[in-house]
Amino acid sequence: KAGVTQTPRYLIKTRGQQVTLSCSPISGHRSVSWYQQTPGQGLQFLFEYFSETQRNKGNFPGRFSGRQFSNSRSEMNVSTLELGDSALYLCASSLRPGGDEQYFGPGTRLTVT
Amino acid sequence: QKEVEQDPGPLSVPEGAIVSLNCTYSNSAFQYFMWYRQYSRKGPELLMYTYSSGNKEDGRFTAQVDKSSKYISLFIRDSQPSDSATYLCAMRNTGNQFYFGTGTSLTVIP
Numbered sequence: 001k002a003g004v005t006q007t008p009r010y011l012i013k014t015r016g017q018q019v020t021l022s023c024s025p026i027s028g029h030r031s032v033s034w035y036q037q038t039p040g041q042g043l044q045f046l047f048e049y050f051s052e053t054q055r056n057k058g059n060f061p062g063r064f065s066g067r068q069f070s071n072s073r074s075e076m077n078v079s080t081l082e083l084g085d086s087a088l089y090l091c092a093s094s095l096r097p098g099g100d101e102q103y104f105g106p107g108t109r110l111t112v113t
Numbered sequence: 114q115k116e117v118e119q120d121p122g123p124l125s126v127p128e129g130a131i132v133s134l135n136c137t138y139s140n141s142a143f144q145y146f147m148w149y150r151q152y153s154r155k156g157p158e159l160l161m162y163t164y165s166s167g168n169k170e171d172g173r174f175t176a177q178v179d180k181s182s183k184y185i186s187l188f189i190r191d192s193q194p195s196d197s198a199t200y201l202c203a204m205r206n207t208g209n210q211f212y213f214g215t216g217t218s219l220t221v222i223p
Contacts, residue, residue: 042215098209104156
Protein backbone atom coordinates (compact mmCIF):
# COMPACT_ATOMS: atom_id res chain seq x y z
CA LYS A 1 0.00 0.00 0.00
CA ALA A 2 1.46 3.37 -0.99
CA GLY A 3 2.17 5.78 1.83
CA VAL A 4 1.24 9.42 2.25
CA THR A 5 2.71 11.56 -0.50
CA GLN A 6 3.37 15.27 -0.36
CA THR A 7 4.33 17.65 -3.11
CA PRO A 8 6.50 19.52 -3.59
CA ARG A 9 9.22 18.27 -1.25
CA TYR A 10 11.09 21.57 -1.21
CA LEU A 11 9.96 25.09 -1.88
CA ILE A 12 11.60 28.51 -1.68
CA LYS A 13 9.38 31.59 -1.65
CA THR A 14 9.81 35.25 -0.83
CA ARG A 15 7.95 37.25 1.78
CA GLY A 16 4.50 38.32 0.71
CA GLN A 17 3.99 35.48 -1.74
CA GLN A 18 1.52 32.68 -1.29
CA VAL A 19 2.07 28.95 -1.49
CA THR A 20 -0.03 25.82 -1.96
CA LEU A 21 1.06 22.44 -0.68
CA SER A 22 -0.51 19.14 -1.64
CA CYS A 23 -1.08 15.88 0.23
CA SER A 24 -2.38 12.54 -1.01
CA PRO A 25 -3.41 10.24 1.85
CA ILE A 26 -3.11 6.49 2.03
CA SER A 27 -5.77 4.81 -0.08
CA GLY A 28 -8.92 4.40 1.99
CA HIS A 29 -7.95 7.04 4.55
CA ARG A 30 -10.46 9.85 4.66
CA SER A 31 -8.97 12.05 7.36
CA VAL A 32 -6.06 14.36 6.64
CA SER A 33 -4.29 16.52 9.21
CA TRP A 34 -1.67 19.18 8.64
CA TYR A 35 1.16 20.12 10.99
CA GLN A 36 3.92 22.68 11.06
CA GLN A 37 7.26 21.51 12.44
CA THR A 38 9.98 23.94 13.54
CA PRO A 39 13.03 23.35 15.75
CA GLY A 40 11.77 25.63 18.50
CA GLN A 41 8.08 24.72 18.62
CA GLY A 42 8.11 21.12 17.46
CA LEU A 43 5.01 19.81 15.71
CA GLN A 44 2.03 22.09 15.88
CA PHE A 45 -1.41 21.13 14.65
CA LEU A 46 -2.80 23.29 11.85
CA PHE A 47 -6.11 21.65 10.89
CA GLU A 48 -7.85 18.40 10.12
CA TYR A 49 -10.18 17.55 7.27
CA PHE A 50 -12.62 14.68 6.94
CA SER A 51 -15.09 14.18 4.13
CA GLU A 52 -14.20 17.58 2.67
CA THR A 53 -15.04 19.35 5.94
CA GLN A 54 -12.67 20.98 8.38
CA ARG A 55 -13.15 19.14 11.67
CA ASN A 56 -10.52 20.75 13.87
CA LYS A 57 -8.35 23.81 13.70
CA GLY A 58 -5.22 24.74 15.60
CA ASN A 59 -4.14 28.15 16.77
CA PHE A 60 -2.78 29.61 13.54
CA PRO A 61 -3.70 32.88 11.80
CA GLY A 62 -6.22 32.99 8.98
CA ARG A 63 -3.37 33.17 6.45
CA PHE A 64 -3.23 29.40 6.82
CA SER A 65 -6.09 27.62 5.12
CA GLY A 66 -6.83 24.25 3.66
CA ARG A 67 -9.31 22.16 1.78
CA GLN A 68 -10.04 18.56 0.99
CA PHE A 69 -11.32 17.12 -2.22
CA SER A 70 -13.79 14.31 -2.79
CA ASN A 71 -10.92 11.86 -3.38
CA SER A 72 -9.55 12.79 0.10
CA ARG A 73 -6.55 14.61 -1.33
CA SER A 74 -5.89 17.80 0.57
CA GLU A 75 -4.19 21.11 -0.04
CA MET A 76 -3.05 23.78 2.35
CA ASN A 77 -2.45 27.37 1.40
CA VAL A 78 -0.42 30.03 3.13
CA SER A 79 -0.94 33.58 1.96
CA THR A 80 1.23 36.64 2.54
CA LEU A 81 4.21 34.55 3.58
CA GLU A 82 6.36 35.68 6.50
CA LEU A 83 9.92 34.66 7.37
CA GLY A 84 8.54 32.79 10.39
CA ASP A 85 6.54 30.50 8.13
CA SER A 86 9.74 28.70 7.16
CA ALA A 87 9.19 25.18 8.42
CA LEU A 88 8.58 21.57 7.53
CA TYR A 89 4.90 21.09 6.74
CA LEU A 90 3.71 17.58 7.43
CA CYS A 91 0.54 15.89 6.37
CA ALA A 92 -0.86 12.86 8.18
CA SER A 93 -3.69 10.57 7.16
CA SER A 94 -5.89 8.25 9.17
CA LEU A 95 -9.03 6.25 8.59
CA ARG A 96 -11.19 8.63 10.59
CA PRO A 97 -10.83 11.85 12.61
CA GLY A 98 -8.59 11.39 15.59
CA GLY A 99 -7.93 7.92 14.24
CA ASP A 100 -5.95 5.43 16.24
CA GLU A 101 -3.03 5.63 13.86
CA GLN A 102 -1.85 8.63 11.92
CA TYR A 103 0.59 8.05 9.11
CA PHE A 104 2.82 10.93 8.14
CA GLY A 105 4.16 11.94 4.77
CA PRO A 106 7.76 13.05 4.24
CA GLY A 107 6.81 16.71 4.47
CA THR A 108 7.34 19.82 2.39
CA ARG A 109 10.29 21.96 3.43
CA LEU A 110 9.26 25.60 2.93
CA THR A 111 11.88 28.32 3.08
CA VAL A 112 10.74 31.93 3.04
CA THR A 113 13.39 34.52 2.16
CA GLN B 114 3.35 26.15 29.98
CA LYS B 115 3.22 23.79 27.03
CA GLU B 116 0.63 21.03 27.00
CA VAL B 117 3.35 18.42 26.51
CA GLU B 118 6.91 18.73 27.80
CA GLN B 119 9.76 16.63 26.48
CA ASP B 120 13.46 16.87 27.21
CA PRO B 121 15.11 17.68 23.86
CA GLY B 122 18.39 15.98 24.74
CA PRO B 123 20.53 15.27 22.85
CA LEU B 124 20.96 11.80 24.28
CA SER B 125 23.99 9.73 23.34
CA VAL B 126 24.34 6.08 24.44
CA PRO B 127 26.57 3.12 23.54
CA GLU B 128 25.15 0.29 21.48
CA GLY B 129 23.30 -2.24 23.62
CA ALA B 130 22.29 0.27 26.29
CA ILE B 131 18.77 0.68 27.61
CA VAL B 132 17.33 4.04 26.62
CA SER B 133 14.64 5.87 28.57
CA LEU B 134 12.69 8.70 26.92
CA ASN B 135 10.11 10.67 28.85
CA CYS B 136 7.30 13.20 28.52
CA THR B 137 5.07 14.96 30.98
CA TYR B 138 1.71 16.55 30.30
CA SER B 139 -0.68 18.83 32.07
CA ASN B 140 -4.08 18.11 30.53
CA SER B 141 -6.16 15.36 32.12
CA ALA B 142 -8.24 15.19 28.91
CA PHE B 143 -5.41 13.37 27.15
CA GLN B 144 -6.51 9.77 26.78
CA TYR B 145 -4.45 8.36 23.97
CA PHE B 146 -0.66 8.27 24.00
CA MET B 147 1.77 7.66 21.18
CA TRP B 148 5.47 7.55 20.40
CA TYR B 149 6.84 8.44 17.00
CA ARG B 150 10.33 8.06 15.56
CA GLN B 151 11.59 10.59 13.04
CA TYR B 152 14.71 10.11 10.99
CA SER B 153 16.44 13.08 9.45
CA ARG B 154 14.57 14.46 6.44
CA LYS B 155 11.66 12.07 6.96
CA GLY B 156 8.18 12.34 8.42
CA PRO B 157 7.42 10.86 11.86
CA GLU B 158 6.73 7.13 11.97
CA LEU B 159 4.33 5.72 14.55
CA LEU B 160 6.10 3.32 16.92
CA MET B 161 3.57 2.59 19.62
CA TYR B 162 0.24 3.77 20.97
CA THR B 163 -1.76 3.02 24.07
CA TYR B 164 -4.93 4.13 25.80
CA SER B 165 -4.39 2.98 29.32
CA SER B 166 -2.01 3.31 32.21
CA GLY B 167 0.55 0.56 32.48
CA ASN B 168 3.06 -0.98 30.11
CA LYS B 169 2.80 -2.05 26.49
CA GLU B 170 5.62 -4.00 24.91
CA ASP B 171 6.54 -4.44 21.25
CA GLY B 172 9.84 -6.15 20.61
CA ARG B 173 12.63 -4.02 22.01
CA PHE B 174 10.25 -1.15 22.77
CA THR B 175 8.13 -0.67 25.89
CA ALA B 176 5.71 2.22 26.33
CA GLN B 177 4.72 3.13 29.86
CA VAL B 178 1.90 5.45 30.89
CA ASP B 179 1.21 6.77 34.37
CA LYS B 180 -1.97 8.84 34.17
CA SER B 181 -1.95 9.70 37.86
CA SER B 182 1.44 11.38 37.47
CA LYS B 183 0.76 12.57 33.90
CA TYR B 184 3.99 10.97 32.78
CA ILE B 185 4.79 8.69 29.85
CA SER B 186 7.98 6.86 28.94
CA LEU B 187 9.45 4.88 26.08
CA PHE B 188 12.13 2.31 26.85
CA ILE B 189 14.38 0.89 24.15
CA ARG B 190 16.26 -2.27 25.07
CA ASP B 191 19.46 -3.40 23.36
CA SER B 192 19.70 -0.12 21.48
CA GLN B 193 21.10 -0.24 17.96
CA PRO B 194 22.76 2.42 15.79
CA SER B 195 19.66 2.24 13.58
CA ASP B 196 17.65 3.57 16.55
CA SER B 197 19.46 6.91 16.17
CA ALA B 198 16.64 9.36 15.44
CA THR B 199 14.43 11.93 17.08
CA TYR B 200 11.66 10.46 19.24
CA LEU B 201 8.41 12.37 19.63
CA CYS B 202 5.75 11.74 22.19
CA ALA B 203 2.19 12.66 21.24
CA MET B 204 -1.18 12.73 22.93
CA ARG B 205 -4.77 13.02 21.82
CA ASN B 206 -7.50 14.67 23.82
CA THR B 207 -11.20 13.92 23.93
CA GLY B 208 -11.72 16.43 21.13
CA ASN B 209 -9.51 14.36 18.81
CA GLN B 210 -6.76 16.98 18.76
CA PHE B 211 -3.16 15.84 18.82
CA TYR B 212 -0.37 17.47 20.80
CA PHE B 213 3.27 16.63 20.30
CA GLY B 214 6.40 17.00 22.37
CA THR B 215 9.32 18.81 20.75
CA GLY B 216 11.27 15.56 20.41
CA THR B 217 14.36 13.98 21.95
CA SER B 218 17.37 13.45 19.71
CA LEU B 219 18.98 10.04 20.29
CA THR B 220 22.34 8.83 19.01
CA VAL B 221 23.41 5.22 19.55
CA ILE B 222 27.16 4.88 19.20
CA PRO B 223 28.48 1.59 17.74
